[in-house]
Amino acid sequence: MTARWPDPDRTIIDHYLASLRLRSLKSRACYRQVLHGFQDVAERHGVLDQDMLIAWLRVMTECWAATTLLHRTRIVDRFLDHLLRTKAIDRNPVTTLREACNIKQCMPVWRALASRNPEKALAELRRPRPFGSVLGEVLAEHVALMRNRGYKYTSQSARLLRFDQFMQLNPALQEQPIGVMLDHWAAAKSTHNHAAECENLRRVLTKIFRHRDPSIPSRRPDPRPQKEVVMQWRKPHIYSPADVRRMLDVARSYPSPRSPLRPLTVYTMLVLAYCAGLRRGELARLDLADVDLQSGTITVRQTKFFKTRILPLPDSVMAELRAYIKARRSAGASQDPCSGLFWHERGRTRRYTPEMITWLLTNVIRRAGLKPLQGRTGPRVHDLRHSMVVNRILDWYKAGINPQDRLPFLATYLGHRDINSTLVYITVTQDLLHHANERFRAVGAPCLNLEREGGS
Incomplete structure (x- = not known):
């Protein structure tokens, strides 16, 4: 490791701060104060090692609160990484300790060094390396x-x-x-x-x-x-068509003053989650090119079990998608075919993540009065997929169609490997049980009458 601090005239700090292009004068002053204070301790200590880091933390404890100190260790982390990239130092001591403890983040290392007994804290922080046992x-x-x-x-x-x-x-x-x-x-x-x-x-x-x-x-x-x-396992909640209509009404009026496109985005997400049975990750990965307005289909690519499937959609769903894509274009969204279908103005990728989709749709469920205002109890977003399966089977019963003949098609539509995975989604409700009993009675009653006539 470098025995002496590599920047005696402190030109490296000046060049580093200039490369950051910090807009705020307050931020530049904060960075300069932290880095010059760090260098003061490093020059007195002589060697950039664990003891030097502890000494800097002890000095800064007298100036800053504990939370502020830990927050400003990130400035030192980035500067040490810069020194390592430019080969000004041979090794980053924080990274060395992180690798020795076999953890992914530096903040736990700083917390351990700032504790009263750093050696004990670092020992408790150490994790076994992956696959390091006898097996x-x-x-x-x-x-x-x-x-x-x-x-x-x-x-x-x-x-x-x-x-x-x-x-x-x-x-x-x-x-x-x-x-x-x-x-x-x-x-x-x-x-x-x-x-x-x-x-x-x-x-x-x-x-x-x-x-x-x-x-x-x-x-x-x-x-x-x-x-x-x-x-x-938690039993799925089966949304009735009335529940779905209530959620759609809530989604259309979703409060979003900073993002005018968001209410229509949430509404369209909800439509596809229920009508097409899409998972939250599938919604997040949809690209603009995946929607074929001419043929009335969407392509769901490389989902669970490495499957890609093309789903035909009803005309009503395609009408909602056309309206959303038109509003998306008017909002200034990228028209690149590889851009996210569900676009928003902020963020690096400009698309909604699965976690954000879950949060938005859960909020809609809460606002619709179907889920408590707090907690993990009540209906879930994934229950929309369960509801799609149950309500589809109910529609088949009402139309006089035998659901058993349609289950392989439903499994393919949902992206399952076989109907065994689809059977998990069939929750027995009172309506479903009633229609199944009626179908059995229509088929079995004549057979019972024949047996009675034969016996007499």
Whole structure:
């Protein structure tokens, strides 16, 4: 590491501040004060290391409140990164500590250094490195294999990482048989979700080791943990057509004085979420080119399970899309085919994120009186997708159509691999049960009459 501070005449600070092009005089004065104060301590200390960072924090504690000090460490972070890029220093001490602790952000490091016992705080901050246990190499190879086969493998990889970290935090278990490791992992928590995760992990590990040694006997899976988890799942709320109309009315009058296009944007999002059964991520990824006004279709690209599908839409939905695209053009939105369909004036990407879409639609549900004003209870945005399935099946029953014949088409429309995934969305409501019973009675009653006549 650089033994002496590389900027004795402080020209680097001046050039760095000029490159930032700070508009506010107050901001320039703040940056200059922070960096010159940091250099004063660095020159007295001599070496840019952990002790020097602690010394600067101790000095600045007398000048600033704790929250202000932590906020201004970001100025030092960016300046140290600049010195490293320009090769003025050999190593950034904050980055070195962050990598040693195996964390992604620098702020926890600064908090630890500013504490009363920095060494203890840094020790508590350290996280095991990914796949560093005795089984780490085997698990990492399996994750790489599955991803090379085309799977995202994100949630499964996270489960394997959690087990690997548990093994690293319990080094005495690493010499035990795998069965003992899994028993201790299962005993770490008593929740139903953890039990299901342990069962899933046992299945994956058996698969991994059987792939390496086919002579290992197969293991019969236990479905009970997952069934207990499913029983705890929150039941979806099925919106009635009246509920949907109420939400659409609320969306049209959504208060947005700074963004006049937003009410129509939220309205169109709600229309596609219900009428086309789109997920929030699918709404966020729609581009302007994905809407074909001539053929009356939208293209949903590379969604869950790497699927792309083209969805035909009713004329009424296409009329709403035409009105939105016209208003979008009048608002000055980009007409680039690759620009986001749901555009807004601010932000780097100029498109709504999935999180923002969820927040907006949830707010509409609250304003419609269908969900409490606070909390996570009540109907969800994803329940629109469930409602689309149930209400579509109800319409088929009313039209005299057998839903069983249409389920494969509905599964394709929703982007599912098969109808088993679609069956999860079929919530039995009173209306649905009534129409199913009526259909069964119409088919079964004549058969019962024939049996009675034959018996007599």
